[in-house]
Amino acid sequence: MLRSATTPVLSRQRLGLAVLWLVLILVPFWVPFVGGYTQLAGRALVLGLAAMALNFLLGFTGVMSFGHAAWFGLGAYGTGLMLRYVTSSTLLATVAGVLLGGVLGTLLGRLLVRRRGVYFAMITIAFGQIFFYIAYRWNSLTGGDDGLRGFQRQPIGFGRFLLDIQGNDIALYYYLLFVFAICVGLMGLLLGSPFGRTLIAIRENERRARFLGIDVERQIWLSFSLSCFFCSAAGALYALLNNFADPMTLHYTLSGEIVIMAVMGGMRSFWGPLLGAAVFVVLQDYVSSMTVNWMSFIGLLFVLVVLFAPRGLLGVLQRETPR
Amino acid sequence: MTQLVLFNVTNGLIVGAFYVLMALGLSLILNLSNVINFAHANFLTLGGYFAYVLIPVIGFWAALFVAPLLTAIVGIIVERLMIRRVYGRDPVYSLLLTFGLAFILQDMCRYVWGTQGLPLAVPASIAQPLSADLFFITGYRVFMVVIVLVAVAGLFAFLRYSRAGIRIRAGILDLETVAALGVNVQLLRSLNFAVGIFLAGLAGVLAAGQIGLNPNMGDSLLMPSFIAIIVGGVGSLAGTLFGGLLIGVAAAVTTVFYPTAADAVIYVIMALVLLARPRGLFGEEGMMS
Amino acid sequence: MNLLEVHHVSKNFGSLHAVQDVSLMVAPGELRAIIGPNGAGKTTFFNLITGFFPPSAGEIRFDGTDITRVPASGRVRLGMARTFQITEIFPELTVRENVRIAVEAAAGMTLGIILRRARQEAIAHEISAAIALTGLTDRADRKVGELAHGDQRAAEIAMALALRPRLLLLDEPTAGMGEQETFEIAALIRRLHRDSRYTIVLIEHDMRVVFHLADRITVLEQGCLLAEGTPAEIAANEAVQAAYLGQAA
Numbered sequence: 030m031l032r033s034a035t036t037p038v039l040s041r042q043r044l045g046l047a048v049l050w051l052v053l054i055l056v057p058f059w060v061p062f063v064g065g066y067t068q069l070a071g072r073a074l075v076l077g078l079a080a081m082a083l084n085f086l087l088g089f090t091g092v093m094s095f096g097h098a099a100w101f102g103l104g105a106y107g108t109g110l111m112l113r114y115v116t117s118s119t120l121l122a123t124v125a126g127v128l129l130g131g132v133l134g135t136l137l138g139r140l141l142v143r144r145r146g147v148y149f150a151m152i153t154i155a156f157g158q159i160f161f162y163i164a165y166r167w168n169s170l171t172g173g174d175d176g177l178r179g180f181q182r183q184p185i186g187f188g189r190f191l192l193d194i195q196g197n198d199i200a201l202y203y204y205l206l207f208v209f210a211i212c213v214g215l216m217g218l219l220l221g222s223p224f225g226r227t228l229i230a231i232r233e234n235e236r237r238a239r240f241l242g243i244d245v246e247r248q249i250w251l252s253f254s255l256s257c258f259f260c261s262a263a264g265a266l267y268a269l270l271n272n273f274a275d276p277m278t279l280h281y282t283l284s285g286e287i288v289i290m291a292v293m294g295g296m297r298s299f300w301g302p303l304l305g306a307a308v309f310v311v312l313q314d315y316v317s318s319m320t321v322n323w324m325s326f327i328g329l330l331f332v333l334v335v336l337f338a339p340r341g342l343l344g345v346l347q348r349e350t351p352r
Numbered sequence: 353m354t355q356l357v358l359f360n361v362t363n364g365l366i367v368g369a370f371y372v373l374m375a376l377g378l379s380l381i382l383n384l385s386n387v388i389n390f391a392h393a394n395f396l397t398l399g400g401y402f403a404y405v406l407i408p409v410i411g412f413w414a415a416l417f418v419a420p421l422l423t424a425i426v427g428i429i430v431e432r433l434m435i436r437r438v439y440g441r442d443p444v445y446s447l448l449l450t451f452g453l454a455f456i457l458q459d460m461c462r463y464v465w466g467t468q469g470l471p472l473a474v475p476a477s478i479a480q481p482l483s484a485d486l487f488f489i490t491g492y493r494v495f496m497v498v499i500v501l502v503a504v505a506g507l508f509a510f511l512r513y514s515r516a517g518i519r520i521r522a523g524i525l526d527l528e529t530v531a532a533l534g535v536n537v538q539l540l541r542s543l544n545f546a547v548g549i550f551l552a553g554l555a556g557v558l559a560a561g562q563i564g565l566n567p568n569m570g571d572s573l574l575m576p577s578f579i580a581i582i583v584g585g586v587g588s589l590a591g592t593l594f595g596g597l598l599i600g601v602a603a604a605v606t607t608v609f610y611p612t613a614a615d616a617v618i619y620v621i622m623a624l625v626l627l628a629r630p631r632g633l634f635g636e637e638g639m640m641s
Numbered sequence: 642m643n644l645l646e647v648h649h650v651s652k653n654f655g656s657l658h659a660v661q662d663v664s665l666m667v668a669p670g671e672l673r674a675i676i677g678p679n680g681a682g683k684t685t686f687f688n689l690i691t692g693f694f695p696p697s698a699g700e701i702r703f704d705g706t707d708i709t710r711v712p713a714s715g716r717v718r719l720g721m722a723r724t725f726q727i728t729e730i731f732p733e734l735t736v737r738e739n740v741r742i743a744v745e746a747a748a749g750m751t752l753g754i755i756l757r758r759a760r761q762e763a764i765a766h767e768i769s770a771a772i773a774l775t776g777l778t779d780r781a782d783r784k785v786g787e788l789a790h791g792d793q794r795a796a797e798i799a800m801a802l803a804l805r806p807r808l809l810l811l812d813e814p815t816a817g818m819g820e821q822e823t824f825e826i827a828a829l830i831r832r833l834h835r836d837s838r839y840t841i842v843l844i845e846h847d848m849r850v851v852f853h854l855a856d857r858i859t860v861l862e863q864g865c866l867l868a869e870g871t872p873a874e875i876a877a878n879e880a881v882q883a884a885y886l887g888q889a890a
Contacts, residue, residue, distance in 0.1 A: 093444050140626045147388050147443045148586050151578050152626070158575050159619045166612055223745040223753035230742045233731035240691070240729070241746040241804060242717030248751065285390075285451040292448060324459040331452025335445045336437060 049300065053206060057199040065311070067198040068270070071205050073310040075266045078209050080290035080302030082259030085216055087288070088296035089225070090252040091232030095150040096157030097287050100257040102279030103130035103160055104264025106177060109274040110170070113180035119194065119269065120185060123208065126265030127258060133160075134257025141253065142246040145235075154281050161279040176275030180268075194269070205266050212259050217299065219255065228252050260287075285331075293334045295341030304342055360604040366493055366562075368600020369500040372593055373555035374570075375577035375584075376507060377548030379592040382581070383524040384544045385439060390450040391430075392552050392577070393570030394457035399423040399553025400560035400569060401465055404472055412475050416499075416557055423553030424546040431545040436538065461567040472560040496558045503554055504593065507547070511589070520544050524587070576600075579622045585632025594633065642705065644669045644808055644840050650689050650699030652682075659685040661864045662699075667808070672834045672841045674851045677861035678884060683844045684726065686861065687812050690842070691723045692716045704807065717746075722806035724797045726813045726844075732786030736777050736796050739785050740768045743803035771803040774837070775829060791822030795829065802833070809833070811843040815850055823847060830854055852876070860884070 052059075056070045083097045107129030111122040137156050144152055164171045171177050185192045185204065194201040219225050227248050230238040239245050268274045277283060286309065294305025312330065317323040334341075374392060381389050389395075402419035403412075410418065430453065438445040478491035511517035519540055523530045531537045552570075559569060580599055584591025599618040606617040625633060647665040651658065660682045667673050677683050689696045692713035701709045708716055731739050744767050745753065756764075772781050775795040780788060785796050794814060801809055814830060815823040827850045833839045834854065845851045851858060851872070858875045860867040862884045868875060875881055 087444065093442075093447070095447055140623065140630075143630055147382065147386055147447070148582075150443065150447060151388055151586075152582060152622075155575060155578050155582060155619065155622055159616070162615045162619070166615065219754065222755065223750040226738075226742050226745060227751045229734070230731055233733055234729055236725075237729040237731060237800075238742075239714050240717055240723055240725075241743050241800065242714050243746050243751055244714050251752075285448070288444065289448055289451075292444065296444075322459055322463060324455045325463075328452040328455030328459065331448050331455065332434065335449045335452070336434065339441070339445060 053209075056206075057202055067202050069310065069314060071198075071202050071270050072267075073307040074202075074205055074209055074303075075263050075270060076287070076290060076310055077303035077306035078212055078266070079260050079263035079287050080294065080306045081213060081216065081299075082256050082263060083287050084291040084296050084299075084302045085220070085259060086252055086256040087291055088298075088302075089220055089232060090228040090249060091235075092249055092253065093146065093150045093288075094153040094253070094256070094284075095288060096153030096155070096281060096284050097256070097260050098279055098281060098283035099153075099157035099160045100130035100134045100260040101264035101267065101283065101287070102164065102274070102276070103133060104261030104266075105268035105274040105278045106164060106171065106264075107261070108265040108268040109177045109180050112182070112268075113177065117183045118185075119183050119204070123262070123265045123269070126268065127261045130261025130264060131254065131258035134261070135250075135254040138250050138253040138257065142250045154284065157279065157281055157284055161276055161281075164276045164279055171274075171276075174276065176273055178273055181272055182269040201270070205270065208262060208266055212262050216259060220299070224248075224251075286327075289331055289334060291341075293330075293338070293341055295343035297340070298343040301341050301343035308342070357605070357608055360608045361601060362489060362493070362604075363607075364601040364604025365597070366496060366600075367604065368597040369497055370555050370559060370573055371576045371580050371600050372596035373500055373503065373551050373558075374573050375580040375592045375596045376504065376589060377551040378577055379581050379586075379589055380520070380544055380548040383587055383589075384520060384527070385435075385446075385541050386443060387435060387438070387446040388443075388450065388578075389548070390447065390574075391453040391457055392450075392548075393574040394454050394461070395423055395427060395549050396552040396556035396559070396570035396573065397461055397565075397567060398426065398457060399556030400472065400565050401461060401556075402553070403557040403560060404465070404470060404565055407473055412473070416554075419557050420550045420553030423556070424550040427549030428542055428546050431542050435545070436541065439541070458567050465565070465567070467567060470565040472557075472565055474561045492561060496562065499554070499558060503551060507551070508589075510547070516540070516543055576603075576618055579618050581632075582622055583625045583632055585629075585635025588632070588634035591632055591634025643667060644671075644704055645690070645842070646702040647690065648700040648702070650686075650696040650701065652685055652689055652694070653697045658864050660689065660696075660861075663861065663864075663866045665859055667840065667842055669807075669840050670838055672830075672854055672856045673843070673859060674855035674857075675842065675844045675859045675861065676846075676848075676851055677867070680863070681861040682864040683861055684812060685864075687723075687810065687844055691721060691810055717804060717806075718749075720805075720807035721810060722801035722804040722808070723810040724794070724801055724812060724814060726816050728790075728793045728797050730785045730793055730797050730800070732784065734785060735782050736772060736785055736788070736799070737768055737781045739796055740771050740799050740803045743800040744768050744771070747804040767803065771799045774802060774833075775799040776825075789822070791818055791825055794818070794822075794826060798826075798829065798833075807840065809839050809841045811841065813844050813846060815845065815847050823850065827853065 057067050060067060060070050079097065079101050083094065086092050086094055104126040108122045108126030111125040116122060141149060141152055165173060182194055184195050192200050192204065194204045227238065227243050230241065230243060231245055231248060235245055264278065267278065290305040290309045291302040292305070293308060294303065295301030313327065316326045374396065378389055378392050381387055399419050402422045403415045406415040406419055434449060435446065438449055474492055478495045480491050511521055519530060519535050523537065523540055527537060556570065563569065576599055580595035581592050583599060584595030599621055602617050602621055603614050607614045643666045645665070645667040647663065649662050649664055650660060651662055652660040663686060675683050675686065688694055690701060692711060695710065700707060703716070703719055703721060708719065731742065744764055748764065772778055775798055777792060777795055777799060780792060785793055788796065811830070815826050818826065830841065831854055834841055855872055857870065858872055859869045860875060860881050867884055868878045868881050870878070
């Protein structure tokens, strides 16, 4: 175990952060040795981003969305449609995905800001299903039930240098990590700012926040919108990862899975949801290859986490936002 | 054309009746215990399968009552073992818990009865169309509507006149006071949960007679039931009743004129209601913020 | 000119008339106490002033502006800060973090992302000042939820002060406190009023505190205005005595 005393300049927290990023950067080199593969790590990273995006709202604003698959799926479809019909630029397609989910989330979020608790959750679920049905029914555009196929992520050129994310899994992973880092960096910056502190204030005590002059509805709307943008980014990456977008990425089943990832990792900790996503993805991969009754196992996981580990894996260890 | 419209409106009322049964149960549990029961649709399915098992033994008419009762008993067990442990905690936990339960129940039904659709035998006496012109109005459809009406009337009478029902209504308004008056709140919640699940089980038997059985048969009713509650106004059972019928008929009428939008129209109604009356049609406006 | 003017406000909850036709004028620099038997409508009246809910009738003016329809957060931004009968704080955060959120909100930084160093220092200074004023400096880095009841109340007052209010509204600041804590909070309020010249309106049950602190007293009974005057006038008022007769106050 590393001792912080050997590096007196860095606080323990910074050291932890450095180690974490090192682990993430070196994934393609160590994952094969523990029986994984880069594609699986990419999946964990992308779903981890989705869970962290949800937790921006759930863990740090205290507002529960149970429909975040909608913004994830819209990000995936936005990127897929863009690559299929409009452009061969992966970067442009990623941006389009982020915008599609983020902007629609922002618009619909306006209808939600006065609802709280289970009612907020219920309406977000219903909103999510709107897009599921659209993708499911609009066969000619989205491929309906079969999902959107017929697009390929394209290599990204930086001047003379070409990042071949099309044929090279490791290059793809680094593109995912690049977008992940931007989103997570932004989330950290936001949560450590005066704006982020108002969100935590709302989570801790909404009435007090209101009587400090904080416009609670506006802040919740902003938090929801930001969360949607980050979640769409994850969805956009998901489409690139699979060269595929299917209606189940919009379904409330995925919303529930994103929530369990966040809770299992620890919704009071910034990085917990990433850990939760990694555990979930690995478990799902393993269990679904072992038994046809994997749904029972996933369901059991939900029940066990709720009854026996409600604070999550990191919840006990870590206390607050990155400062 | 008239016949087509009539056909679809009838369909809409029947579908709406299912929404109402589902949504009333969900609404009861939501109002008293602040729990969204994601597994509600799976209890409905379970009710259908129980009837499937029971009919050869005790016949259709007895199964119509016994199957929902068995479902309610399963509901009580689940509530006692698990759901009561998340009362009063952050609502995210009850959502996740019932979400997980939904997975488990669905997988169990699949494991026991298989993924193949199964038919549910309905007595010949009510299976016939009532007339040749209105071929779609079978005796069974009339029968379903009657049973739903009886169940809804029974529920409202229970809540209005029985001691337990009055306590449930009081608990919805102010659970703390009810507890302070010496009512066993745990028991009240269990009973309330059982009533909600009974309605789901009943809907399951009726639906199985109409469309047959499969492990996912309840899933398509879950979202519309949520929307019925949101449209009607959270906290109001009358609102839920109205909301269920409204979206059922609206979806059916849309089917006549623009079939591909039939799924979407209920969401449009929800969005419009949320815009115009954020607390739903029967909900009350709260404090200023 | 009065800082706060309440003209003939009423509030009905269904058929219950919680507050009926009550008026109140508070001059700058004044310390006004609102008293009355249980169920007199004091807290409802307070909630009308602070915008917790709108009145059924009447008008409320703050510093000359009609604020009857301004929501709570807007009234805070105009300069009205309040504390609650049951302390409302952010229990999981430290005193300093609690006050920081108030300072930043008052500085209009609720959308702020990046702060310049000078601004950061100014804010840190303001946080320390509010904490020092309430005597919590040595407990500034402890979680508020872990502090004693009286210190939690002091922290809540520190948050209210951090909003740089022109009017401070305190709902039963000594509620649920022991002898020692009551004296400490009363002394704090007195300092704020005498030394820092805050205009204060408070609801209070403890008559020793009321008569010790208040410039003027307003008495409510069953939602109506019963009497208003200096502590001496109120002490001599027969209607007030009658209202409190049989009450354990």
